[in-house]
Amino acid sequence: MEDDTRQRLLDTAEALFAEHGFAETSLRAITTQARANLAAVHYHFGSKDELLRAVFARRLKVLNEERLARLAALETGGPVTVEAVLTAFIEPSLRLRRAGGQGERFTRLLGRAQIEASAGLRDFLRDQYAPVLERFQQTLGRTLPQLQPEELRWRLYFTLGVLSFTYAGARLPQIPFAARVAGDEEWLLRQLIQFLAVGLRAPPLEERAEETA
Amino acid sequence: MEDDTRQRLLDTAEALFAEHGFAETSLRAITTQARANLAAVHYHFGSKDELLRAVFARRLKVLNEERLARLAALETGGPVTVEAVLTAFIEPSLRLRRAGGQGERFTRLLGRAQIEASAGLRDFLRDQYAPVLERFQQTLGRTLPQLQPEELRWRLYFTLGVLSFTYAGARLPQIPFAARVAGDEEWLLRQLIQFLAVGLRAPPLEERAEETA
DNA sequence: TGATAATTCAAACAAACGTTTGAAATAGGC
DNA sequence: GCCTATTTCAAACGTTTGTTTGAATTATCA
Numbered sequence: 001m002e003d004d005t006r007q008r009l010l011d012t013a014e015a016l017f018a019e020h021g022f023a024e025t026s027l028r029a030i031t032t033q034a035r036a037n038l039a040a041v042h043y044h045f046g047s048k049d050e051l052l053r054a055v056f057a058r059r060l061k062v063l064n065e066e067r068l069a070r071l072a073a074l075e076t077g078g079p080v081t082v083e084a085v086l087t088a089f090i091e092p093s094l095r096l097r098r099a100g101g102q103g104e105r106f107t108r109l110l111g112r113a114q115i116e117a118s119a120g121l122r123d124f125l126r127d128q129y130a131p132v133l134e135r136f137q138q139t140l141g142r143t144l145p146q147l148q149p150e151e152l153r154w155r156l157y158f159t160l161g162v163l164s165f166t167y168a169g170a171r172l173p174q175i176p177f178a179a180r181v182a183g184d185e186e187w188l189l190r191q192l193i194q195f196l197a198v199g200l201r202a203p204p205l206e207e208r209a210e211e212t213a
Numbered sequence: 214m215e216d217d218t219r220q221r222l223l224d225t226a227e228a229l230f231a232e233h234g235f236a237e238t239s240l241r242a243i244t245t246q247a248r249a250n251l252a253a254v255h256y257h258f259g260s261k262d263e264l265l266r267a268v269f270a271r272r273l274k275v276l277n278e279e280r281l282a283r284l285a286a287l288e289t290g291g292p293v294t295v296e297a298v299l300t301a302f303i304e305p306s307l308r309l310r311r312a313g314g315q316g317e318r319f320t321r322l323l324g325r326a327q328i329e330a331s332a333g334l335r336d337f338l339r340d341q342y343a344p345v346l347e348r349f350q351q352t353l354g355r356t357l358p359q360l361q362p363e364e365l366r367w368r369l370y371f372t373l374g375v376l377s378f379t380y381a382g383a384r385l386p387q388i389p390f391a392a393r394v395a396g397d398e399e400w401l402l403r404q405l406i407q408f409l410a411v412g413l414r415a416p417p418l419e420e421r422a423e424e425t426a
Numbered sequence: 427t428g429a430t431a432a433t434t435c436a437a438a439c440a441a442a443c444g445t446t447t448g449a450a451a452t453a454g455g456c
Numbered sequence: 457g458c459c460t461a462t463t464t465c466a467a468a469c470g471t472t473t474g475t476t477t478g479a480a481t482t483a484t485c486a
Contacts, residue, residue: 005463021329023236027444037465042445044463115381116234116329122384151404158408161378162371168328170377171335191364195371195412202411205403218433240474250435252476257433261474 006044008034011102014055018109021116022052053124056113059096059106060125064132066092071135080143082197089136090163090192098185111168114160140200147204155200162196219257221247224315227268231322234329235265266337269326272309272319277345279305284348293356295410302349303376303405311398324381327373353413360417368413375409 012034016025027048031038045051070088074080093110096103117125133156141152166188225247229238240261244251258264283301287293306323309316330338346369354365379401 020331021234021236023234024331026442028442037463038444039446039466040464048444112328115325115378115383118233118237126384154404155408158375158379158405161376161383162374164378164383165328165374166371170328170374171339190418191367192371194415194418195368198415199408199412202407205407239472241472250433251474252436253434255475 005034005036005040009036009041009044009051010055010058013051014102014109015105017052017055018105018112021112049120052121055106055109056125056128059103060110060128063092063096064128067132068135071139075139080139082140082143082200083193085136085139085143086159086193086196086200087189090189093163093167094185094189107167108169111164111166111170114164115168144200151204155202158199159196162192166192218247218249218253222249222254222257222264223268223271226264227315227322228318230265230268231318231325234325262333265334268319268322269338269341272316273341276305276309277341280345281348284352288352293352295353295356295413296406298349298352298356299372299406299409299413300402303402306376306380307398307402320380321382324377324379327377328381357413364417368415371412372409375405379405
């Protein structure tokens with residue numbers, strides 16, 4: 001039992017933030033469930049905001065490093081397909097879900113954050129995401145040279161929308177979400193790739209390509 | 214100036230909820246900006262939760278009715294294309310943005326709600342959305358008979374993910390969102406349709422591997 | 427105009443919030 | 457063993473929250 005309290009606080013905060021949102025989760029709820037004292041949050045992290053940032057930092061660092069590593073490995077080989085780039089981006093995060101309860105909770109939180117993040121957290125997430133997105137955009141631009149940069153950016157935007165929505169686990173009447181996805185990430189990954197790859201590869205709208213058939 | 218206070222409260226709540234989220238917006242912030250008394254919310258609506266539901270109900274009713282009307286009009290004609298179905302679903306909401314400030318704020322709130330809605334609001338939204346989604350799913354299923362129902366449901370799920378993300382106006386480093394989209398809904402609509410239609414039409418995946426326990 | 431209903435208002439409520447404090451308990455090095 | 461630094465703890469802090477109250481004001485209509 002050395003630094004155990006810190007880890008328990010991170011795990012519990014991750015779970016509760018993902019489930020109920022940041023503002024709706026009180027420090028008392030976190031410390032109670034983590035079997036820690038209320039003041040422990042301020043002792044170990046300084047404030048509620050910094051606790052949230054710590055939750056993100058802990059996982060985003062390894063997640064984005066793995067994404068960049070996969071992309072780099074990809075580019076040492078021959079020509080790069082859209083599917084391969086998508087897989088390099090998606091699979092590391094999807095594997096977090098497969099890994100079990102804690103990782104899945106984080107992906108839920110991550111999906112939520114893309115939409116409901118406050119101004120302060122947004123800057124933090126932007127700093128974490130910017131280099132990764134930029135690299136993927138470069139690589140995709142080379143694979144899809146027929147797209148204007150702005151058009152490519154928007155399709156990348158739609159792609160992240162699908163991922164955020166799916167990770168957040170947004171409930172829709174038609175889809176018994178948890179039942180379907182739990183334990184079947186392989187199938188979900190293939191569905192995601194199939195849907196997104198053809199979207200990214202769709203003929204450009206802008207008036208530059210009239211010879212495509 | 215009879216029912217004016219009620220309308221001002223709805224408008225202001227819509228704007229603030231969309232901008233900062235439900236929990237982060239206090240009734241005092243709403244009533245101050247709406248130039249109303251704090252108790253006016255409880256007089257006109259009963260509680261903060263019911264105020265939020267009233268904000269949704271006011272617009273969702275006409276929005277979903279228009280969607281269903283367009284879909285019905287579509288089916289009186291000949292064979293239905295994926296693009297036409299998507300347009301019937303998207304354009305009514307996108308026109309809300311074009312209509313001006315208030316409508317655009319609502320679409321932001323709507324996009325947010327799909328992800329961060331609490332259990333109570335989720336039931337409310339499900340009741341509002343269920344019949345519409347079911348109808349669109351039926352029509353799309355007839356247009357895309359090669360898809361298994363489950364596969365179609367998931368592609369519809371991805372589609373709503375793109376829309377929610379875009380409506381919420383999720384900020385990404387690469388995209389100066391407000392600058393591009395404001396006043397250019399026509400272009401955004403075409404980009405959305407282009408991206409989503411090919412995704413929905415993508416060839417189905419082969420039979421998936423056996424279940425995992 | 428006068429009675430009645432609808433609406434607004436200032437003030438207060440208890441509860442929950444994030445944060446701070448200072449003392450008690452524990453751990454590690456010598 | 458003692459000394460020191462780290463960690464935990466109960467208690468309280470001042471705000472802010474949604475909600476309630478009862479009187480004052482305004483509108484409605486015979």
